[in-house]
Amino acid sequence: MKITLSLIHKFSKNWSKLTAFIVGGALVLALIQPVFVSAVAVTIFEDNFNQDNSGMTNGWDEFSNSDDPSRETDSWVRVGLSGRGMRIDGSGSSNPDEGAERDIATKGYATLHISYSRAIDGFESGDQFISQYSLDGGSFTTIETLTADQVHSVNPITIDNANHYTKLILRFYVNGDNGNDRAAVDNVEVTGENPPLFYDGFESDNFTVGGWVTEESPNITTAGDKIWTDNNTSSNGHASEIDGSSGANPDDAIVKSFDTTGYKDIKVRYARRANNLEPYEGDKFRSMYSVNGGAGWAELETILDDTPYATVIFGPIEFADNNPNFQLRFEMNGNNTNNETYIDDVVIWGDPIPPAPTNTPPSFDPISNQTIDEDASSQNVAITNVSPGDESGQTVGSDGNHNGNLRQPNSRS
Ligand SMILES: [Ca+2]
Ligand SMILES: [Ca+2]
Numbered sequence: 019m020k021i022t023l024s025l026i027h028k029f030s031k032n033w034s035k036l037t038a039f040i041v042g043g044a045l046v047l048a049l050i051q052p053v054f055v056s057a058v059a060v061t062i063f064e065d066n067f068n069q070d071n072s073g074m075t076n077g078w079d080e081f082s083n084s085d086d087p088s089r090e091t092d093s094w095v096r097v098g099l100s101g102r103g104m105r106i107d108g109s110g111s112s113n114p115d116e117g118a119e120r121d122i123a124t125k126g127y128a129t130l131h132i133s134y135s136r137a138i139d140g141f142e143s144g145d146q147f148i149s150q151y152s153l154d155g156g157s158f159t160t161i162e163t164l165t166a167d168q169v170h171s172v173n174p175i176t177i178d179n180a181n182h183y184t185k186l187i188l189r190f191y192v193n194g195d196n197g198n199d200r201a202a203v204d205n206v207e208v209t210g211e212n213p214p215l216f217y218d219g220f221e222s223d224n225f226t227v228g229g230w231v232t233e234e235s236p237n238i239t240t241a242g243d244k245i246w247t248d249n250n251t252s253s254n255g256h257a258s259e260i261d262g263s264s265g266a267n268p269d270d271a272i273v274k275s276f277d278t279t280g281y282k283d284i285k286v287r288y289a290r291r292a293n294n295l296e297p298y299e300g301d302k303f304r305s306m307y308s309v310n311g312g313a314g315w316a317e318l319e320t321i322l323d324d325t326p327y328a329t330v331i332f333g334p335i336e337f338a339d340n341n342p343n344f345q346l347r348f349e350m351n352g353n354n355t356n357n358e359t360y361i362d363d364v365v366i367w368g369d370p371i372p373p374a375p376t377n378t379p380p381s382f383d384p385i386s387n388q389t390i391d392e393d394a395s396s397q398n399v400a401i402t403n404v405s406p407g408d409e410s411g412q413t414v415g416s417d418g419n420h421n422g423n424l425r426q427p428n429s430r431s
């Protein structure tokens with residue numbers, strides 16, 4: 019029996035798989051919903067402190083009022099049978115004693131997992147090992163304070179980074195009163211889940227990988243004070259640099275087109291530092307967005323004077339939902355090439371737009387709420403009283419073979 023049933027057509031347009039079959043004369047529709055792959059954590063930073071020599075390296079450095087720790091091979095300091103760990107010593111001088119921190123690019127992940135192993139040796143009452151983190155230069159949050167000796171064990175934590183901050187500073191230090199009050203840290207790892215829709219930290223050393231269109235002569239810089247974050251390796255970090263020039267404004271500019279189709283509540287974060295801007299000459303850094311492919315622009319911010327590195331967040335941006343013509347633009351307006359703005363860690367994110375209400379799965383009662391009447395003389399089947407929707411008048415035909423297979427109209431061979 020071949021059944022022509024536009025009802026199935028109607029639903030199968032909206033659902034990835036729709037199976038129809040006849041059980042005991044009753045029409046049964048089974049919906050098979052799409053399968054979503056669960057998030058996978060991606061390693062964004064790791065350090066086992068096993069590099070040659072004992073000095074701090076790979077971006078770890080002392081912070082204000084602390085002294086650099088060292089990397090040592092003592093068996094209690096390292097994890098494993100060889101290599102090194104970071105050994106953080108106390109001292110009789112004012113606290114904090116030895117301590118180190120590392121700027122880690124979050125790359126815009128909304129969930130961050132931090133893991134490290136730590137050991138304590140020689141602590142007496144009052145000695146402390148403290149680990150902390152901060153996001154985008156904000157105040158530090160203490161992860162833990164340990165006060166008693168222990169062998170190496172791992173401490174994993176998770177940070178909610180829903181606002182997509184781009185710089186995680188991880189800090190370890192000791193408050194002690196003697197050089198034999200010591201802590202050790204090894205095997206630091208940061209992983210991320212829930213990536214943003216777009217992220218560029220310019221670590222590709224070009225504008226091409228990030229899909230930027232350039233005007234005049236923007237460049238990529240590696241100078242330490244011109245970058246916000248590096249690539250979480252021991253190599254130099256990168257950021258974009260846009261300069262003024264004596265020619266007509268605007269001068270250097272970079273433009274990113276991003277298709278937000280399928281997403282709403284679009285937000286943007288980026289890090290920027292303005293340098294050598296002279297307000298009395300009208301120097302300006304401008305950031306803008308367009309929702310019509312660059313035909314018109316709206317301002318995000320204008321900076322008229324020197325501004326230290328910081329990130330800024332904008333959004334939800336009006337009319338940027340579900341928009342294939344969304345664009346971001348950063349430009350310099352100046353009269354001299356020393357009018358500079360550095361831009362790093364540009365992040366765009368949004369929320370998936372839920373399926374439209376018409377995609378709500380139909381509820382069928384295959385037994386009590388449907389009637390299929392077969393007219394033997396014409397071999398037409400009328401379906402009535404099908405819920406939901408009025409499907410009366412549907413014509414259902416039979417190929418006369420009565421093979422029981424249910425076919426859609428255009429699938430008949
Ligand atoms: Ca190690
Ligand atoms: Ca001390």
Ligand SMILES: [Ca+2]
Nearest residue numbers: 219247256362
């Ligand atoms: Ca960077």
Ligand SMILES: [Ca+2]
Nearest residue numbers: 263265267352
């Ligand atoms: Ca100019």
